[in-house]
Amino acid sequence: MLLLGGYFGYAYLSREKPIPVSVKAADVGTVEAMVANTRAGSVKARRRAMLAPAVGGRIATLSVQKGDEVEAGQLLISLWNKDLEAELDHARKQAAVADATAREACLMADHAGRQAERQTELWKKRSTSESSYEEAVAEAAAGRAACLAAEAQRAVGRARIDVASAMVERTIILAPFAGIVAEVNGEVGEFVTPSPPGIPTLPVVDLINMDSLYVAAPIDEIDAAQIRPGMETRITLDAFPQRVFLGKTRSISPYVLEQAKQARTVEIEVDFLAPMEDVNLLVGYSADVEIILEARSQVVRIPSESLLRDGHVYIFNPATGRLEYRKTKAGLGNWQFTEILEGVAAGEQVVTTIDREGLAGGVAAAIDRQEDQAAEK
Template sequence: MTHRLRGALIAIATVAALAALVLWLNRPQPLPVLAQAAERGRVEASVSNTRAGEVEACQRTRLSTILGGRIDYLGIKEGDRVEAGQVLMRLWHQDLSARAQVAEAQLATAKSRAHEACTVAVNAEREAERQEALAARGFVSASRVESARTDAEARRAACTSAHADMATAERQLAAADIDLGRIVIVAPFAGTVAKITGELGEYSTPSPPGVPTPPAIDLIDDSCLYVKAPMDEVDAPRIRPGMTARVSVDALPGRHFEATVRRVAPFVSAQERQARTVDIDVDFASQDEARGLLVGYSADVEIVLDSRDDVLRIPSSALRGGNTVLVIGADGVLEERALQTGVANWEYTEVAAGLAEGERVVTSLEREGVRPGARAVPETTNTR
């Protein structure tokens, strides 16, 4: 080989090497993607409320007096704990008290008259019996006996009438006591005073029909709590009392409370034309665990419809249209794979077929360039 030919070959080799280097330097870089390996675990099918639910008290009553009047006694303040039967508020009632005192006096008088009349009746009956005994022995006439018997019957009628007057007086006193009860608010159960409308000396007005007047006292039994939440009308037919639920409260991020569905409303609420929901009530599994939650806290409810243990699962965020996923192959090329899926929720989806344990699926589908055939490199791999 001549010197000139050898130089040409070297030049060609150098150019080829440079071209290869340029091509290698300009090659498409693998796309960084988020990926997660298919793993075995628990998957639940669940539904959640469409709008925020609310922590409610099992017992809550908004109390008002039956009659209106000036507040004469207010023995509580907001936040106080009260016992069942405790007097919370009383209106001015001197007029009603006076009527009750009159009824008491009338009852006392009626009892005295009844005692007197009945005592006289007993004596008259005994006298009639003596006259009958004397007449039988011929000592008195028949007319004397008849007169004694008539007097005894009249005295007995007077006794009966006096007892009727006494019963009337008792009813009048009971009516007076009922009137006094119309101006008093008594706690129907033990609880916490949430709100008081009115101050000592102010006029308290009961709420007439059709007029939303604020109650005088809002009383809450916070020893028993539950959550009321609106569910989409599409999900409602799948929810049954007794199903397991989980409650999360915005005020306590990261905490979950076990619960059970107690009630599914038998009607649809239409807050807006496009927002039709069905209210459900869920009871906390442990009232001790729920103690300390405030009535009115916003809460979310997740209801478990079905569950599978120890099944192959992938993040639900990895699913594409038609139940397909992008799998990172051994050569780093993204491969589209069709799956047969089972139970699913917003977090995980069960894989019945189409994927092996350990294979990595792409979860960052929104990134530009992520498509079948693209080269990719896992940015991070999680196994949870």
């Protein structure tokens, strides 16, 4: 009896212990091949202007404040320019004098021309002296020359108006497009200067058009070659974690961006497909994009985490309580799902905890219910 009891005790203690594993059933659904940005992208405005006057001067008029909505062509700021306005007025008056002088000279030229024609007819009939004839012809020619000179002087006067007007315009900032004033750096009476070449300074007015927002995101150089304009894209924003926005790739940068201690990336631009009327979308929001390269629906798929590097999977057989090491043929895949062309049928349970020690074909296994419930949560 003691020997028999010892035998059964040894058999009980040395029995095979099943390995606890987590499983998920292969199902039928959609699998997408996609690429995503390597670092966070940003929401940007396609039309954004950092405005500053072309010349330095003291702010005389500040017509907008931060947050104001403006229309294209609206006055934003003007510098003190009374001296330039006076020069413009002077140029206009000089031009008026030149116009009057030109009209007078040309009228006199017409009169002299008619006189020359009459003297020519009389000369042909020998009814006037040669000196009177020659004098009339010379006066007509001089009149035409004076008219041309006066017309040229009129053109000079108009050019002076253009020059003076351009100088005045350099002291005025008008909105180049409709938008929202994001920043105003300056107050009435303060002196502002334009940015020196190559040295960026704060703009006097930062204007943003909120109807032209898009996402700029860096894509690894390895993935960039697969992207084309017009591809469907999913956009997620940290500010709206529960929403996914649809987009479409607009452009791919023609060069690779190199930055120290960072992977080489290519910047892409993605446009939002739908108007963002119900979302307070702001420039500068961090954004992530998923570009859909290819999609297949109604295919057998398994969690990508269950696929081994050699293309095999572990199948749990509930009837025997053992694992099967099975070869598969994979199709499209992403971080979540992989399409299975051969080797796994819908409904079969694949092991997702492939890093468990002792996994092999034919070993006993048991489903870890607690871990599966935690994963579902």
